Amino acid sequence: MIQIHAAHFHNFRLLRDVKVTFSRDPNKPLTVIRAENDTGKTTLLTGLTWALFGDKALPGDKRSSFRLHPIDWDRTQSSTVKTRVEVTFAAVDEESGEEVVYEIERSSSESLIDEDNYEVGPTNVALLRHTPQGVEPVDNTSAILESLLPSSLKDIFFIDGDRALAFIEATDLERVKRDRVGKAVRALLGLDLLDKASGHVQIVRQEIVGNIKKLGAGTEIERLLERYEKLESTKQELLDKESSILSDLEATDQRWRAARQNLDEALLAGAQNHKKLKYDLERSESNLESARKDEIEKYQRHRNLIGFSRMLFELAPKHIQTAAQILGDLESKKVIPNVLPTVIEDSLKSGFCICGTELSVGSKQRAVLERLHEETHQLDEPKERLRELNESAKRIFRSSSNDDSAIGSLRSSYSSILETKKRQTELESEVGDLRARIRGMGEFNLTELERTLAQEEKEKNRLRFEAGKNDQELKEVIKQLSSIERERTELERKVAKLTGERSKEAAAVDILGVLTATTEYLKGETIDQISDKMNEIFLSMIVADTDSGAVIRKAVLTRDNDIEVFGPGNRRLEPDTDLNGASRRALTLAFILALVEVSGYRAPNIIDTPLGMMGTEVRQAVVRYAATHASQLIMFLTGSEIVGVEDLLDQYAGESITFTNSAHFPTKLVNDPRTGRMETLVCRCNHRQRCELCKRRVGSLDFGDN
Amino acid sequence: MAVDQRKLITVMKQSVSDIDLRYPGYHKDLFDFVAQIVFLEREHEQRATQIKNKVGDKVSALGQVIYKKSKDL
Ligand SMILES: [Zn+2]
Numbered sequence: 154m155i156q157i158h159a160a161h162f163h164n165f166r167l168l169r170d171v172k173v174t175f176s177r178d179p180n181k182p183l184t185v186i187r188a189e190n191d192t193g194k195t196t197l198l199t200g201l202t203w204a205l206f207g208d209k210a211l212p213g214d215k216r217s218s219f220r221l222h223p224i225d226w227d228r229t230q231s232s233t234v235k236t237r238v239e240v241t242f243a244a245v246d247e248e249s250g251e252e253v254v255y256e257i258e259r260s261s262s263e264s265l266i267d268e269d270n271y272e273v274g275p276t277n278v279a280l281l282r283h284t285p286q287g288v289e290p291v292d293n294t295s296a297i298l299e300s301l302l303p304s305s306l307k308d309i310f311f312i313d314g315d316r317a318l319a320f321i322e323a324t325d326l327e328r329v330k331r332d333r334v335g336k337a338v339r340a341l342l343g344l345d346l347l348d349k350a351s352g353h354v355q356i357v358r359q360e361i362v363g364n365i366k367k368l369g370a371g372t373e374i375e376r377l378l379e380r381y382e383k384l385e386s387t388k389q390e391l392l393d394k395e396s397s398i399l400s401d402l403e404a405t406d407q408r409w410r411a412a413r414q415n416l417d418e419a420l421l422a423g424a425q426n427h428k429k430l431k432y433d434l435e436r437s438e439s440n441l442e443s444a445r446k447d448e449i450e451k452y453q454r455h456r457n458l459i460g461f462s463r464m465l466f467e468l469a470p471k472h473i474q475t476a477a478q479i480l481g482d483l484e485s486k487k488v489i490p491n492v493l494p495t496v497i498e499d500s501l502k503s504g505f506c507i508c509g510t511e512l513s514v515g516s517k518q519r520a521v522l523e524r525l526h527e528e529t530h531q532l533d534e535p536k537e538r539l540r541e542l543n544e545s546a547k548r549i550f551r552s553s554s555n556d557d558s559a560i561g562s563l564r565s566s567y568s569s570i571l572e573t574k575k576r577q578t579e580l581e582s583e584v585g586d587l588r589a590r591i592r593g594m595g596e597f598n599l600t601e602l603e604r605t606l607a608q609e610e611k612e613k614n615r616l617r618f619e620a621g622k623n624d625q626e627l628k629e630v631i632k633q634l635s636s637i638e639r640e641r642t643e644l645e646r647k648v649a650k651l652t653g654e655r656s657k658e659a660a661a662v663d664i665l666g667v668l669t670a671t672t673e674y675l676k677g678e679t680i681d682q683i684s685d686k687m688n689e690i691f692l693s694m695i696v697a698d699t700d701s702g703a704v705i706r707k708a709v710l711t712r713d714n715d716i717e718v719f720g721p722g723n724r725r726l727e728p729d730t731d732l733n734g735a736s737r738r739a740l741t742l743a744f745i746l747a748l749v750e751v752s753g754y755r756a757p758n759i760i761d762t763p764l765g766m767m768g769t770e771v772r773q774a775v776v777r778y779a780a781t782h783a784s785q786l787i788m789f790l791t792g793s794e795i796v797g798v799e800d801l802l803d804q805y806a807g808e809s810i811t812f813t814n815s816a817h818f819p820t821k822l823v824n825d826p827r828t829g830r831m832e833t834l835v836c837r838c839n840h841r842q843r844c845e846l847c848k849r850r851v852g853s854l855d856f857g858d859n
Numbered sequence: 860m861a862v863d864q865r866k867l868i869t870v871m872k873q874s875v876s877d878i879d880l881r882y883p884g885y886h887k888d889l890f891d892f893v894a895q896i897v898f899l900e901r902e903h904e905q906r907a908t909q910i911k912n913k914v915g916d917k918v919s920a921l922g923q924v925i926y927k928k929s930k931d932l
Contacts, residue, residue, distance in 0.1 A: 291904075293906040296904060296905060297906070299904055346901060346904070347897065347900075353910055353911055354918060356914075358918070508903075653922065653923070654891070657919050657923075658922070660919075660921035661918045662921040663921075664892060666874070666878050667878060668874075668896075670874035675867070
């Protein structure tokens, strides 16, 4: 619970030096500040909120947009005006009753340049805490203040009666109005804490989403990964195919080996026969060849046996003997061979005859010899024949002396030839037979074995080709994989990071979900409570209003933050047009008091001009309700608002003061305050009292207005 | 300030149970982290802290738990 003890204003516009003490009596929680219009009510409210909430509480929401110094400041005395507001307040632990008292001092300065212009100085704030040891400054002033008096509560606890109507009046867009109600509800519930948490988580989430986007939003990586996975699966397929081909190949190879072995064995078995036959054939062929050669040689010898001269001698031996005798005679007579021509030739060459005669060229002797040479030459041929015949005769006689019978030899030679011929025929038949046998051999089951072997060979080649092709593809895939492999570490790092970021985003989304759902649930539930409470307060306030009381049946705060009013027959009423000013104010107050009550948050309610335009009965109801429900209630009331509620103020007001504006003399004040300047003056007169200072002219303009 | 702590916790637990389970025991972890964040926000109200970083750390920490646990699944 927060309680304000006192406030002291220095040069805050009209409040040149105003000190206010607030009631802290739980039985008399009301502080009445009787103040007519233009006496500093709104200024006091602004000064209090500035001190407690800072520059953003100033009209215009910032320091530079609002003048602080008194409008009639005398520049000639000092061109710089120091403004200061001190507020003493306490934070009370409601369970332990322990009270911590704080003093806040907010100050600023303005330098007046001329009549219209001034410069704004910085705003300073100091927060002090009362301890048993004394007063000590508090660090982290704004944070502590924010926790003690959340700025969002400003519009709920510090109410300008006219401005508060914004909650229900159609002066703003629906959305703005709802937003204002919604904000008030959330602030009051402390849901702003959850909202702030949501805001921070949302920022974190945005950062995470940014990281995810920076990492490529996954698409690039996912595509690469997809490619990698695809290649990996292709690689696996190819490896499987390879192992299947290799196993097929091995099986085929085994079958091939078996086929070859079968063939080899068959061949080997066949070849042993073949070899022998071949050997036999070769031997037979060789024998045949020898036999043929033998025949040729025998014929040769046979032909030699049948020579001409020999044959001739065999057939006519007597004639040949006679001829041989004649020829022998010719030889012994030197007729044959013909040697004369040679002798003559020698003589002619040497130039001397054998007799010694000179045979000079052109001589008679030489001419004789030359004629003789001519003649002897003509005898050369017949003499040569004769010589040959003589030689033949001599050979015949020589050979016939060594040989018994030429005919016998012929006969034996010829029978030898016949023998050879017979042998040849035998051998030819033998070779033919062997060849036929060898040819016949190849036909048996070799063809089938060879066909099987060829088939396996073909299959082997096909599988080898297939394996080669597969290997080629595999190599290509592995190449591509290895090229990705290089990026893979980086890729995996990225993917891990991406997955990590996505997990973080999921965390953020879930946390946000919890915070939002919690907020929405609490808000919804709370709105229903506020709605009920508002209706209760509102109806109790207007029950005495004969006009409105008969018309208004129910007030509702919807979950969309609309404040709605219903008349008889559940007819919806427009607060703007169907409610009078008193009812509108009552409705606003009912909403605010309901908010305060449902929140359970206990802070001073400071209400400026709450009772304006209300009938006496309604004013009484409002004061009664507010005074009995607020922990600390500060009301700024005009004289006319007080009329009819004096008894209630007697009952609930622990503190009462009266504000007077010195500038109201002589128009509204009876006496001249004699301050010589425009300022708010405070006297301790309560709602029933008047002193020299605050005594007002009867019938002055402020009577009867709000 | 205004919302009763017990009430807040009850509603938060209800809200947590409406979130999809990411792994067995996730709801307990999620509630712990949300509660820690709310605590940090409250602490930040008392004295200005590096609230954004602190909330960020909590979100990251829960994210890491999700990452690890869902990888184990
Ligand atoms: Zn007085």
